[in-house]
Amino acid sequence: MLDPQLLRTALDTTAEKLAHRGYALPMEEWQKLEAERKTIQVETEALQNQRTTISKSIGQAKSQGQDIQPLLDEVAQMGEQLEDSKSRLKEILQAMEGITLYTPNLAHESVPVGQDENDNVVIRSWGTPKAFDFPVKDHVALGEVQRGLDAESAANLSGSRFTLLTGEVAQMHRALAQLMLDLHTTQHGYQEYYVPYMVNAATMQGSGQLPKFADDAFITEDERYLIPTAEVPLTNLVADTILEQAELPVLMTAHTPCFRREAGSYGKDTKGMIRQHQFDKVEMVQIVHPDESYAALEAMTGHAEAVLQALELPYQVMVLCTGDMGFSAAKTYDIEVWLPAQNTYREISSCSNCTDFQARRMQARFRAPDVKKPQLVHTLNGSGLAVGRALIAVMENYQNADGSINVPTALQPYMGGKTVINLAS
RNA sequence: GGAGAGAUGGCAGAGCGGUUGAAUGCACCGGUCUUGAAAACCGGCAUACGUUAAUAGCGUAUCCAGGGUUCGAAUCCCUGUCUCUCCGCCA
Numbered sequence: 123m124l125d126p127q128l129l130r131t132a133l134d135t136t137a138e139k140l141a142h143r144g145y146a147l148p149m150e151e152w153q154k155l156e157a158e159r160k161t162i163q164v165e166t167e168a169l170q171n172q173r174t175t176i177s178k179s180i181g182q183a184k185s186q187g188q189d190i191q192p193l194l195d196e197v198a199q200m201g202e203q204l205e206d207s208k209s210r211l212k213e214i215l216q217a218m219e220g221i222t223l224y225t226p227n228l229a230h231e232s233v234p235v236g237q238d239e240n241d242n243v244v245i246r247s248w249g250t251p252k253a254f255d256f257p258v259k260d261h262v263a264l265g266e267v268q269r270g271l272d273a274e275s276a277a278n279l280s281g282s283r284f285t286l287l288t289g290e291v292a293q294m295h296r297a298l299a300q301l302m303l304d305l306h307t308t309q310h311g312y313q314e315y316y317v318p319y320m321v322n323a324a325t326m327q328g329s330g331q332l333p334k335f336a337d338d339a340f341i342t343e344d345e346r347y348l349i350p351t352a353e354v355p356l357t358n359l360v361a362d363t364i365l366e367q368a369e370l371p372v373l374m375t376a377h378t379p380c381f382r383r384e385a386g387s388y389g390k391d392t393k394g395m396i397r398q399h400q401f402d403k404v405e406m407v408q409i410v411h412p413d414e415s416y417a418a419l420e421a422m423t424g425h426a427e428a429v430l431q432a433l434e435l436p437y438q439v440m441v442l443c444t445g446d447m448g449f450s451a452a453k454t455y456d457i458e459v460w461l462p463a464q465n466t467y468r469e470i471s472s473c474s475n476c477t478d479f480q481a482r483r484m485q486a487r488f489r490a491p492d493v494k495k496p497q498l499v500h501t502l503n504g505s506g507l508a509v510g511r512a513l514i515a516v517m518e519n520y521q522n523a524d525g526s527i528n529v530p531t532a533l534q535p536y537m538g539g540k541t542v543i544n545l546a547s
Numbered sequence: 548g549g550a551g552a553g554a555u556g557g558c559a560g561a562g563c564g565g566u567u568g569a570a571u572g573c574a575c576c577g578g579u580c581u582u583g584a585a586a587a588c589c590g591g592c593a594u595a596c597g598u599u600a601a602u603a604g605c606g607u608a609u610c611c612a613g614g615g616u617u618c619g620a621a622u623c624c625c626u627g628u629c630u631c632u633c634c635g636c637c638a
Contacts, residue, residue: 163596163598164597164598166607167607168606168607170608171607177565178565178619180618181618184565193618194618200618495594
């Protein structure tokens with residue numbers, strides 16, 4: 123949620139900034155509502171004040187044994203007017219909330235203005251794609267050779283966009299998640315969490331998934347949502363709390379499955395396990411002082427990169443343009459890993475500074491020693507990394523001509539010292 | 548799943564439907580005293596929104612949440628959520 127003051131005092135420039143993100147702020151409607159809100163709210167509060175005053179004097183008169191009938195008559199007239207005024211105010215406030223809850227965050231000034239993913243900008247790259255002297259297989263083919271990746275069985279069990287992993291491929295998937303968690307907890311200062319995979323609507327709204335993106339989430343019969351990312355439960359841990367400044371920053375990480383409807387992505391990445399309804403991810407979340415959030419974004423992006431460097435996988439870092447950023451983000455870096463079979467870089471991590479946008483929705487604040495008023499914290503989240511895609515990247519980048527797969531050095535301790543997966547022989 | 552109890556300020560804990568934003572204690576902050584500290588004493592100590600130049604005043608809201616009764620609700624009624632105790636079941 124944006125600062126409502128911004129919409130009152132700087133409506134034009136705010137609307138312009140939002141337009142860069144492809145969001146058209148309904149300015150006229152907003153201004154009309156705001157003008158009416160002002161009048162009605164002042165009126166309602168004045169009426170409320172009058173009634174309270176009279177009610178109190180009724181109490182006094184009664185205790186002194188005086189006749190209260192004249193006072194009752196006086197207040198009787200006000201009742202209806204107050205009710206009307208109240209309900210009108212409620213309508214207006216709801217209508218205004220209907221606008222603010224659907225309005226995305228403002229982009230940071232350093233974010234390039236652009237339409238879509240074609241306008242994202244490469245910031246840096248790391249590593250050199252390996253030159254193969256044989257035709258490379260994609261992860262689907264490699265999975266077949268290793269008898270470890272089975273889309274058909276998963277489809278029989280569940281439908282499309284699910285994957286079944288077996289044997290050493292499943293083990294490597296698990297090993298990757300372990301490596302990531304260990305790296306973040308021992309090297310980067312994050313505390314590990316185990317979190318609920320189902321959350322309520324208020325939690326989904328706090329981090330920005332609801333109400334606008336309800337179609338993207340799976341919902342249970344009792345109206346709980348399967349988490350689309352651990353960002354949702356982790357970030358909401360500070361909802362409705364006031365932290366001491368000394369407690370900041372809070373660094374949290376969790377390995378969870380993520381569930382996404384992928385509505386609107388029909389026909390995209392239908393082959394293989396690039397885009398699934400269920401995938402594992404190690405997530406990083408930071409709760410920081412507002413002055414620190416952009417430095418924290420750089421650091422967090424580095425934490426995600428560290429995983430790829432440990433796995434010795436070539437990648438590039440992109441800054442997303444205004445038109446391609448997520449709803450809650452003010453600035454986002456995507457990290458793309460090299461996939462030789464696709465001969466391109468594919469997203470494996472996304473790190474965002476959400477500034478005070480989620481904090482305002484959740485009422486997550488901190489108290490500075492010298493400032494009386496609690497202030498909103500800034501929140502960040504980043505994948506570190508998507509485990510399924512990391513598995514794909516390792517399989518494809520570490521493949522041999524016979525379809526066997528070398529185990530990256532960093533991963534070997536997590537796989538009982540195995541140096542190669544080779545079920546083909 | 549069955550039976551019962553409960554939810555009040557940072558914490559503990561009062562609160563016959565009437566001037567209660569809410570007693571009291573602890574914690575915390577400031578002061579007096581002290582060489583310093585402790586103790587004692589004095590004072591202060593919520594959040595949001597509105598109005599406003601104002602982080603000044605004033606107003607409104609908030610005693611789990613949402614409805615209702617009433618001139619008036621922390622207090623009464625209904626629904627929901629959560630917590631605790633006992634029984635059952637269970638990884």
